[in-house]
Amino acid sequence: SQTIHQWPATLVQPVGSPLSLECTVEGTSNPNLYWYRQAAGRGLQLLFYSVGIGQISSEVPQNLSASRPQDRQFILSSKKLLLSDSGFYLCAWSVQAFGEAFFGQGTRLTVV
Amino acid sequence: DAKTTQPPSMDCAEGRAANLPCNHSTISGNEYVYWYRQIHSQGPQYIIHGLKNNETNEMASLIITEDRKSSTLILPHATLRDTAVYYCIVRVAHTAGNKLTFGGGTRVLVKP
Numbered sequence: 001s002q003t004i005h006q007w008p009a010t011l012v013q014p015v016g017s018p019l020s021l022e023c024t025v026e027g028t029s030n031p032n033l034y035w036y037r038q039a040a041g042r043g044l045q046l047l048f049y050s051v052g053i054g055q056i057s058s059e060v061p062q063n064l065s066a067s068r069p070q071d072r073q074f075i076l077s078s079k080k081l082l083l084s085d086s087g088f089y090l091c092a093w094s095v096q097a098f099g100e101a102f103f104g105q106g107t108r109l110t111v112v
Numbered sequence: 113d114a115k116t117t118q119p120p121s122m123d124c125a126e127g128r129a130a131n132l133p134c135n136h137s138t139i140s141g142n143e144y145v146y147w148y149r150q151i152h153s154q155g156p157q158y159i160i161h162g163l164k165n166n167e168t169n170e171m172a173s174l175i176i177t178e179d180r181k182s183s184t185l186i187l188p189h190a191t192l193r194d195t196a197v198y199y200c201i202v203r204v205a206h207t208a209g210n211k212l213t214f215g216g217g218t219r220v221l222v223k224p
Contacts, residue, residue, distance in 0.1 A: 034212065092156075103157070
C-alpha cells in the first residue's frame with residue numbers, strides 16, 4: 001500500500017534561518033507531488049506541484065522553493081525564513097492525472 | 113478549473129444525515145466534482161468524486177444535479193468525528209498537470 005511520510009511534525013525556527021522540509025512517498029511510482037500551506041484559520045494554498053523529477057511548478061511568488069531530486073521525494077526549502085512563513089505545511093501525492101490526492105500529516109512551522 | 117461556492121459553516125445533529133451543498137455553475141463537461149474533508153490539525157482526506165452519476169462509498173454519497181451545476185455531499189449518519197471542514201473541488205481529472213486547488217470549504221459542526 002502507498003504511504004506518505006512528512007517530517008518533522010513541528011518546527012520552531014528563528015527569522016532568517018534556513019528551512020528544509022522533506023516528504024517521501026512509498027508504494028507508488030511517478031506520482032504527482034504537492035506542497036500546500038495553511039495559515040492559522042485559513043484555507044489551503046497550493047505552493048508547488050511536480051509531475052516528475054526536476055519538474056516544479058510554482059503557484060505563488062514567495063520566499064520558498066521546492067525540489068524533486070528523486071521520483072518519490074519532494075523537498076520544500078527556504079534560504080531565509082520570514083515571520084510570514086509560519087503555517088501548517090502539507091505534502092500530498094496523487095496518481096498521475098487523477099484527482100484523489102493523499103496528504104501527509106503536516107509540519108507546523110513557527111517562525112519566531 | 114471551475115470555481116465552487118460553499119456555505120462557510122453549518123451545524124448538524126449527531127445521527128442525522130448531513131447534506132453539504134456546493135455550487136459549480138461554470139463546470140465544463142470534462143470536469144469532475146471531488147470532495148475532501150480536513151479534521152482539525154490533520155491533512156485533508158479524500159472522500160468521494162463523480163462526473164455525472166450519483167456515487168456512493170463507505171463514507172458518503174454524492175448527488176450531482178442533471179445540469180451538473182451543483183452537487184450535494186451526504187453523510188448518512190453524522191457522528192461527532194465527522195466534525196471537519198469539507199471542501200468541494202471541481203477539476204479535470206485526466207490531465208498531466210493535476211493541480212488541486214482548495215477553496216474556503218464548509219466548516220461542519222456535528223452536535224450531540
